[in-house]
Amino acid sequence: MSKQAEIDYITNIGPDGAYHAQNKPYSDPRCGNYFLDLGAIFLLLPPPPARLLDLGIGSGWTSIIFAQRGYQVTGQDIAPAMIELAQLNKKKTGVTNVDFLVSDYESIAIPELFDCAVFYDSLHHSVNEQAALTAVYRSLKPGGICITVEPGKDHHLSPGTQYAIETYGVTEKEMHPGKIIACARNAGFTSYRVIRRPHGKGVLFDSSPPPFIERCETFIGEVYQAFRKLRRAPSLLNVGNIVVLYKS
Incomplete structure (x- = not known):
C-alpha cells in the first residue's frame, strides 16, 4: 500500500472520522484500553x-499526554493534515513542552537526541518496519529505549482492518513480536522484553533475565522453568503486546 494513502487518510475519512481522530482517546469506545496501555508505557519509560520521540502520532493525543506527564516530546507523523490536528490539540490543552514534525519515520534523521521513543499502534502502518526501527535506533542516545505497542498476530486479517485497507488503501500489517525483535536486532538493539498489553498479565519473555541460579534452587528447577518458558513462547504471537527494545 502507498504512503500517499496514509497522508490522505484524514481527508478520506470525512468530517466525522476527523472529529473522532481529533478527540481521541475520549471519542473512541476503547478509551479505557488506551489509558491502560498508557499506564503500562509510563511504567516502562x-x-x-526525558526527551521522548512519539512516532506515527495521528492527531497527537499520545504526545499531549506524554507532555502533560512532563516529558520533552517530539511528535512525528507523515500526514501534514494530522499534524495540523495535533497543533490544534496542543493549543487547546496549553502544553508547551511538545513539538510536532511532518516526516516519514522510516527515514527520520535526528541522531542520538532522544532518551526514549514510542510507536503506539503505529509500526504496523509502516511500509518498511526495518527502516523505521533502524531510523529510531539512530535517533536514540546510548542507553535509550524504544517501546512498541501493537495488536499482535493476524491484525491485518480482522474485518475492520480489511475494510480500512480496501476503502482507504492504507498499510495494515501483521506486526508480532518476532518480527519486531528480528528487525530491532538488525538495527542494533541489544536486548528486549515482551509484555502483554494490559488485558493480560506480566512479562512473557525477557532476552536478558536474571541468572537462573537466582531463581532456581536445583538443576531440576532450572530445567522446569526453561520448559515452561518454551511452552509459553508461541503465545507471544497471538496477543496484543508491548515490546521494549534497549540500545546499549
Missing part, C-alpha cells in the same frame, strides 16, 4: 523530563 525513564522518568520525565
Whole structure:
C-alpha cells in the first residue's frame, strides 16, 4: 500500500472520522484500553523530563499526554493534515513542552537526541518496519529505549482492518513480536522484553533475565522453568503486546 494513502487518510475519512481522530482517546469506545496501555508505557519509560520521540502520532493525543506527564516530546507523523490536528490539540490543552514534525519515520534523521521513543499502534502502518526501527535506533542516545505497542498476530486479517485497507488503501500489517525483535536486532538493539498489553498479565519473555541460579534452587528447577518458558513462547504471537527494545 502507498504512503500517499496514509497522508490522505484524514481527508478520506470525512468530517466525522476527523472529529473522532481529533478527540481521541475520549471519542473512541476503547478509551479505557488506551489509558491502560498508557499506564503500562509510563511504567516502562525513564522518568520525565526525558526527551521522548512519539512516532506515527495521528492527531497527537499520545504526545499531549506524554507532555502533560512532563516529558520533552517530539511528535512525528507523515500526514501534514494530522499534524495540523495535533497543533490544534496542543493549543487547546496549553502544553508547551511538545513539538510536532511532518516526516516519514522510516527515514527520520535526528541522531542520538532522544532518551526514549514510542510507536503506539503505529509500526504496523509502516511500509518498511526495518527502516523505521533502524531510523529510531539512530535517533536514540546510548542507553535509550524504544517501546512498541501493537495488536499482535493476524491484525491485518480482522474485518475492520480489511475494510480500512480496501476503502482507504492504507498499510495494515501483521506486526508480532518476532518480527519486531528480528528487525530491532538488525538495527542494533541489544536486548528486549515482551509484555502483554494490559488485558493480560506480566512479562512473557525477557532476552536478558536474571541468572537462573537466582531463581532456581536445583538443576531440576532450572530445567522446569526453561520448559515452561518454551511452552509459553508461541503465545507471544497471538496477543496484543508491548515490546521494549534497549540500545546499549
